[in-house]
Amino acid sequence: MLANTMKLFKKLYGDDVDLRNKAVNIRENCSSCERHSSPNIKIEDLPEGDGLKITVSSKTNGETVYIPAFISKSGVIDVVKNDFYIEDGADVLIQAGCAIHTESDKESKHDGIHRFFIGKNCRVKYKEVHLGTGSDAKRIISPVTDIELGDNSYFIMDSIQLDGVSFTQRETNAIVGKGAHLDIKERILTQKDQEAITKFNVEINGDDSSVNVVSRSVAKDNSKQTLESKLIGNARCTGHSECDAILEGDGIAIAIPGLIANNPEANLVHEAAIGRISKQQIEKLETLGLPEDEAEKYIIKGFLR
């Protein structure tokens, strides 16, 4: 692993990650620089195209697999497809994410396409962190996440992008099976002239299934954010979609909710709130001794946690 990549790895996951005995694939500037499987989680090349096939066996119980991608120089365009096969009953944490470091004015880009084929009775937590550092060059990260969630399975997607990504267009598509639960939490901060576009498209196909999609974002300076969140209830199900955006400076946010109930037993809710931090919230923290600017930072930090 290059020194720059090591720095990015620590920024994503902290200093104390022990990769020994864990299933890992570290992608660095378009190719794998470290890979090992574990007894329960097998990582191999996809038979076709550039990417991985990750198979999580039924025996997996509480293991973590790391699949990050790093671009540590300018002018790199990387597209990767990773397929995850989660066998019935598996319980796994997948640590994904991408960090780009640029050193010149050439743009770098990473498009990660992750497809999840999740069996029955699984518990999957998918954490995705996106980060950019370095020069003023454009850094673009546009992930696509496709999820097929099997009966009675549970999928938590935790996606966070707080710094340094010039443009992102993220698309998450999911098909939810019977008795399954999908929980998506996204947090995005954009600043300067950055732009973030997020699209969620969830088809809730199984009876007694549920979906919760929460997006929290902060648009600072001249940045722009757009969220399209569509829940389609095709069964006896519940779906909740929530979009909250805080605006600072001349930042703007657009929320386009979509609820489609194709089944009379579908119960779908959408909530959205966009605006500046309320004066009353800042004043409350000021009465506890925090100056106004620190109160704002504290509120944003909590909001994006």
Added chain:
Amino acid sequence: MLQLKNNSYSIDGKKIIDDISYQFEQGNIYILTGPNGGGKTSLGKLITGLYRSDNGSIFYDDKDITALNISERANLGISYGFQSPIYFKGLSVRDLLQLSSKSYDEVELSHLLSQVGLCGKNYLDRDIDDRLSGGEIKRIEIASVLAKKDTKLYIFDEPEAGIDLWSFKELISIFKKLKEQKKTLIIISHQEKILELSDFILVISDGKITRSGPTDKIFNTLSISHIDKFNCEGCEKKELD
């Protein structure tokens, strides 16, 4: 310890506080009471810096704090409990209490909640959002004020509003303890039991102190049931007693 000199405050040309002067002494409990819209909350907010006087001055421990902002006054030991507590998306009860107390000690934070009748185990990690009931958020608000250790002057705006009888008894005992610790309390309230605790009562109406004095002299002259009937525009004004 707190001296108001000729303070006035207007909104859109309407006088909310009209030339109020008063001297508050350390270790006493003061009640601000009077009709709705009479200026009690505004006076509390002027003292904390949430509102700024149009003219006049405020001295605290012999220091002119008129020009100080909210956090500067808070850091001098002035704490304020809001009448309508504020909800936060993303901040937990623990965050608020840690910020106020500057303590990360689990036992201490839990104790702060137990003082207001809430269990730390159940509430510390809850978000301060609209899933909390009115009574719960009010008690959390009071706990956040009590958490601030350097407080010398507490201002509570209708602390009894929305809380149940059991918690109300706890609240009374909290106020008694603060008094024993020689803290100064200014409580905006109509509640008889809270009025009875006080050393002094100030009746605020039409932005002025219309009556003030030791509780034993003022209390029996009040007709509490009449207080809320004041200042309803278009209605005939009634005298306090």
